Amino acid sequence: MLTNPKMPLDILQGEAEKSAGEDMQTSIFAVAKEFSDFMASTLGPQSLHKMIVEQDRWAYIVTSDGETILQRFDLMQFKAKHPVARLMVELSKAQDYDLGDGTTSTVVLAGHLLKEAEKLVLMGLHPNTIAQGYKVALKQALVYAKELASPTTRDNLLRVAMTALDTKYTSVSKEQLSKMVVEAIMRVSNDGKERADPKDVHLVRRKGTGVLHSTLYHGFIVEKKMLDDSMPERMENAKVAVIDVPLTVKRYAGIFGDNPLHEVEIKDVDGLKAHREEEKAILRDMFVKLRDVGADCVISRKLIDHRIGRWMAKEGIIGIQAIPTKDDLKRLSKAVGARIISDLETIREEDLGFADSIEEKRYPDKETLIFIRNKHANTVTILLRGGAHHVISEVERGMKDAIHATSNALNGGWILPAGGACEVAIAERLRRYALTLSDKRQLAVQAFADALEGIPRTLITNSGMDQVKILMDLRRTQREKGPSYGFDANIREIRDMMEAGIIEPLSLKESVYKGAFETADTLLRSESVIYGRVFESRIKSELKKKRER
Numbered sequence: 001m002l003t004n005p006k007m008p009l010d011i012l013q014g015e016a017e018k019s020a021g022e023d024m025q026t027s028i029f030a031v032a033k034e035f036s037d038f039m040a041s042t043l044g045p046q047s048l049h050k051m052i053v054e055q056d057r058w059a060y061i062v063t064s065d066g067e068t069i070l071q072r073f074d075l076m077q078f079k080a081k082h083p084v085a086r087l088m089v090e091l092s093k094a095q096d097y098d099l100g101d102g103t104t105s106t107v108v109l110a111g112h113l114l115k116e117a118e119k120l121v122l123m124g125l126h127p128n129t130i131a132q133g134y135k136v137a138l139k140q141a142l143v144y145a146k147e148l149a150s151p152t153t154r155d156n157l158l159r160v161a162m163t164a165l166d167t168k169y170t171s172v173s174k175e176q177l178s179k180m181v182v183e184a185i186m187r188v189s190n191d192g193k194e195r196a197d198p199k200d201v202h203l204v205r206r207k208g209t210g211v212l213h214s215t216l217y218h219g220f221i222v223e224k225k226m227l228d229d230s231m232p233e234r235m236e237n238a239k240v241a242v243i244d245v246p247l248t249v250k251r252y253a254g255i256f257g258d259n260p261l262h263e264v265e266i267k268d269v270d271g272l273k274a275h276r277e278e279e280k281a282i283l284r285d286m287f288v289k290l291r292d293v294g295a296d297c298v299i300s301r302k303l304i305d306h307r308i309g310r311w312m313a314k315e316g317i318i319g320i321q322a323i324p325t326k327d328d329l330k331r332l333s334k335a336v337g338a339r340i341i342s343d344l345e346t347i348r349e350e351d352l353g354f355a356d357s358i359e360e361k362r363y364p365d366k367e368t369l370i371f372i373r374n375k376h377a378n379t380v381t382i383l384l385r386g387g388a389h390h391v392i393s394e395v396e397r398g399m400k401d402a403i404h405a406t407s408n409a410l411n412g413g414w415i416l417p418a419g420g421a422c423e424v425a426i427a428e429r430l431r432r433y434a435l436t437l438s439d440k441r442q443l444a445v446q447a448f449a450d451a452l453e454g455i456p457r458t459l460i461t462n463s464g465m466d467q468v469k470i471l472m473d474l475r476r477t478q479r480e481k482g483p484s485y486g487f488d489a490n491i492r493e494i495r496d497m498m499e500a501g502i503i504e505p506l507s508l509k510e511s512v513y514k515g516a517f518e519t520a521d522t523l524l525r526s527e528s529v530i531y532g533r534v535f536e537s538r539i540k541s542e543l544k545k546k547r548e549r
């Protein structure tokens with residue numbers, strides 16, 4: 001006998017609660033469905049927006065961008081308090097982190113996989129069998145996706161950018177913006193010869209005029225102004241020193257601290273004068289080092305003493321202080337090809353970077369310094385212009401998707417027809433493949449196919465059309481004319497998406513399918529949730545113990 005019959009069978013002590021078995025599964029399916037339905041209306045070019053109001057700040061966001069919506073879940077702590085919803089948020093955010101796009105599709109597909117799984121569970125299939133079937137289906141789906149893909153060419157890169165931008169921002173300027181994106185990606189990838197890193201393409205926004213006045217700069221933009229008004233507003237062929245040490249006499253601990261580092265006893269006026277002279281000599285020495293090494297522009301992440309600023313201005317040197325973050329400093333140093341100096345004693349001419357031009361521009365909302373480097377530039381910046389805050393924000397999110405989509409297409413080398421074309425084609429093949437399986441996994445593979453079609457169904461519904469009728473038409477058209485036919489939500493018609501240039505990167509699709517499978521798999525295999533409180537004091541003592549070790 002393992003247990004004493006008199007003992008209660010409750011294995012959890014205290015305030016812990018447990019939700020398990022059928023209860024748990026029902027709640028997984030219900031939450032996953034609700035969550036994916038909530039996100040589904042924002043999928044594709046004709047989707048609806050969500051207006052998120054941050055009540056405490058009186059700020060609002062209008063967006064259809066999956067990542068932005070999910071981020072708010074964290075910041076505002078609404079809704080996602082259910083563990084299943086939290087898990088879906090985490091897994092989908094990982095999707096955007098990896099490829100910069102595809103968040104909404106991942107949530108929607110995961111939701112459909114779980115909806116189909118629920119039907120199978122009700123038929124008596126064990127969740128493990130479903131998960132195994134889904135795994136086989138995913139493997140096959142990835143093979144079929146590759147078979148359907150075409151190589152990326154220079155011509156279709158522009159179409160990839162336009163397709164991605166179109167899902168967030170449709171307007172006359174989309175062609176111009178897409179051209180900018182492709183030029184930017186070609187630039188940072190050395191004309192397609194190297195891997196493109198989307199982080200090398202920066203987006204900044206300034207109020208005013210319209211989106212059509214946006215510009216691509218081969219270089220970097222910092223939100224700063226020059227240290228002194230008498231410094232040159234524009235300079236050409238400038239040697240740039242990028243430093244990470246304060247150009248001040250350090251009196252206090254920390255830049256803004258008020259704990260004196262040393263005490264000086266001054267007995268009379270001469271003593272004060274001598275002390276001032278000494279300080280001045282130290283500062284002068286710093287200035288002379290920078291001037292003699294040949295710097296025409298000095299950028300520091302820390303502060304620059306006003307006396308150094310004045311000497312710089314007098315000799316026509318540009319000074320910029322307090323660059324907000326270390327990341328900005330790194331990007332800037334990369335843009336001009338400079339080494340970041342952390343010890344002024346070691347500075348040499350080779351450490352300096354170069355800018356074809358440095359220019360201070362005036363915009364109504366923010367200070368702007370533009371560093372241009374035409375040759376060997378590995379950093380570019382797109383300056384977006386626009387009026388209303390929520391419009392320019394959504395353009396920015398669309399541009400981010402376009403930058404990622406274009407670099408994914410270039411790096412991965414393959415593209416697929418969009419608008420649900422590949423999901424319908426893969427579903428068709430999966431259904432045929434399912435018939436070759438003789439066990440219960442056959443049902444799960446079919447369910448995976450049905451779930452994949454959840455993507456075109458959503459795209460069709462979001463454009464206000466009848467999803468059942470159009471999906472049937474689409475299946476028939478693909479059988480008659482080929483797998484490149486999809487549903488163009490903008491004209492609400494079925495058409496050859498490859499011919500129409502509505503295309504997206506294969507790597508993005510692969511990642512969406514994998515991400516959705518992982519989410520569904522994790523949830524299907526979860527048998528129980530244990531709710532309990534973590535005591536703050538216990539966390540603190542654990543942390544303390546760790547530190548001491």
Ligand SMILES: Nc1ncnc2c1ncn2[C@@H]1O[C@H](COP(=O)(O)OP(=O)(O)OP(=O)(O)O)[C@@H](O)[C@H]1O
Binds near residue numbers: 042045163401
């Ligand atoms: N013209 C079009 N007609 C129909 N569907 C389209 C069209 N252009 C793109 N799509 C589809 O839109 C979907 C992408 O939409 P969207 O960008 O809103 O979602 P996501 O990329 O999954 O998430 P997010 O961009 O919010 O991270 C893809 O399935 C794509 O095939």
Ligand SMILES: [Mg+2]
Binds near residue numbers: 101164401
């Ligand atoms: Mg997208």
